[in-house]
Amino acid sequence: MEQRFNPSMGATFEKEYSLSTGWKIFLYIIIVAMVVGGVYLAYVSIADKSWWLVLIGIGLIMLGLYLYLELQASKIIISNNGIKRVGYFSSRELLINDIKGYDTVRDKRITIRPADKSNKAIVLSDYSYFADGSEILQWIALNCKDLDAEQEQKGIEEIKNDESYGYSSEERLAELKKLKQFCSYFNYGGIGLCFWLFIHPAPYDYAVLAGTIWPLVVMLVFYLKRDVVTLNSADNKKQAVYPSLSTALILPPLGLLIRVLADFKLMHLTEMLLPAFSVIAVLGVVFLGIIMSSKEKARSNKMTWLSAAAFVLLYGFTAPVIINCNFDYSAPKEYKAQVLSQRVSTGKHTSYDLTLSKWGPKESEETEVSKSLYYQVKVGDTVYVNLKPGLFKMPWYYVSL
Numbered sequence: 444m445e446q447r448f449n450p451s452m453g454a455t456f457e458k459e460y461s462l463s464t465g466w467k468i469f470l471y472i473i474i475v476a477m478v479v480g481g482v483y484l485a486y487v488s489i490a491d492k493s494w495w496l497v498l499i500g501i502g503l504i505m506l507g508l509y510l511y512l513e514l515q516a517s518k519i520i521i522s523n524n525g526i527k528r529v530g531y532f533s534s535r536e537l538l539i540n541d542i543k544g545y546d547t548v549r550d551k552r553i554t555i556r557p558a559d560k561s562n563k564a565i566v567l568s569d570y571s572y573f574a575d576g577s578e579i580l581q582w583i584a585l586n587c588k589d590l591d592a593e594q595e596q597k598g599i600e601e602i603k604n605d606e607s608y609g610y611s612s613e614e615r616l617a618e619l620k621k622l623k624q625f626c627s628y629f630n631y632g633g634i635g636l637c638f639w640l641f642i643h644p645a646p647y648d649y650a651v652l653a654g655t656i657w658p659l660v661v662m663l664v665f666y667l668k669r670d671v672v673t674l675n676s677a678d679n680k681k682q683a684v685y686p687s688l689s690t691a692l693i694l695p696p697l698g699l700l701i702r703v704l705a706d707f708k709l710m711h712l713t714e715m716l717l718p719a720f721s722v723i724a725v726l727g728v729v730f731l732g733i734i735m736s737s738k739e740k741a742r743s744n745k746m747t748w749l750s751a752a753a754f755v756l757l758y759g760f761t762a763p764v765i766i767n768c769n770f771d772y773s774a775p776k777e778y779k780a781q782v783l784s785q786r787v788s789t790g791k792h793t794s795y796d797l798t799l800s801k802w803g804p805k806e807s808e809e810t811e812v813s814k815s816l817y818y819q820v821k822v823g824d825t826v827y828v829n830l831k832p833g834l835f836k837m838p839w840y841y842v843s844l
Contacts, residue, residue, distance in 0.1 A: 477503045525539050528565045543588070553568075674688055700757060722759040768831075776831075784797070784798040802828045
């Protein structure tokens with residue numbers, strides 16, 4: 444007889460949890476689709492002698508079979524003694540006395556960590572998919588230490604003793620709250636800028652100018668607040684206590700990268716290396732000086748170093764290109780080219796490509812164009828290729844009618 448969840452029942456308490464009926468049905472549909480699709484792809488590809496597609500088909504079949512076996516065996520067992528995660532190919536069990544505690548990632552993925560590092564942790568990335576999954580969460584809360592809360596408390600205690608935030612513990616916590624709110628304004632601004640650049644960058648000049656200047660302003664703020672602000676990830680609960688500017692710093696250059704890839708075509712990619720590495724070198728030295736002049740806490744924060752490096756690389760390879768092209772107001776030199784073929788590529792990104800005849804210094808090659816221009820031309824039509832020198836002497840071009 445199945446036992447009800449009751450942690451006070453004694454050493455004999457034990458209950459198994461399997462996936463909920465809804466998730467089982469959903470996964471069975473996915474498995475059938477993978478196996479049938481794999482068989483069909485392999486069969487059709489053998490006739491066409493497309494052997495790499497045959498391998499993909501076989502891979503889909505094998506993956507479907509693997510998921511089926513895991514689905515049949517998957518369960519979680521909890522008792523007054525410990526917890527066990529059962530799968531078809533492997534199982535892991537930890538007794539309560541051997542558990543150090545648990546941590547979470549975005550309140551979904553739970554990792555139960557052993558006290559002895561030689562043992563393997565139990566990862567429950569799917570506990571909510573199990574029938575009565577809330578009972579599993581309740582068992583974990585009752586029997587395991589919350590490592591995230593422990594780390595967060597350590598961070599708060601550090602701030603209470605950190606004179607950078609004020610003279611008393613109460614003043615320091617109040618200053619922490621103000622700084623978090625202050626940084627949140629910049630982070631929301633970074634998110635807004637990224638969406639502006641990605642979804643609808645109009646007016647275009649203002650959008651790219653804002654995306655270029657904003658990270659430099661964030662750098663200045665980080666310099667002024669370097670002893671009390673970080674660039675860390677919020678996944679580390681202890682470090683998440685500290686105000687962070689990582690979102691404000693990194694997201695706008697991501698938006699610039701999207702615009703560079705979508706809107707501008709350099710004649711030769713190698714011509715961007717010198718400007719890019721020059722910007723990277725300058726920003727790298729500036730960030731090195733900022734972080735090294737801060738307190739030991741900031742200097743030893745690995746995520747601050749990683750975030751700074753990510754920003755320097757992103758900004759170095761995007762800002763020079765977008766300034767070179769967008770703010771190049773010189774007259775273009777026009778060349779005529781004939782449309783030799785057309786192709787639409789679909790996937791994560793849909794691209795509209797025209798193969799153009801040789802024009803000016805460029806040999807015949809495929810060029811991505813806008814959707815509207817693609818459907819206004821057909822094979823044999825003539826288009827104009829506009830070549831411009833670039834503000835930083837990186838020649839670039841665009842296609843028009």
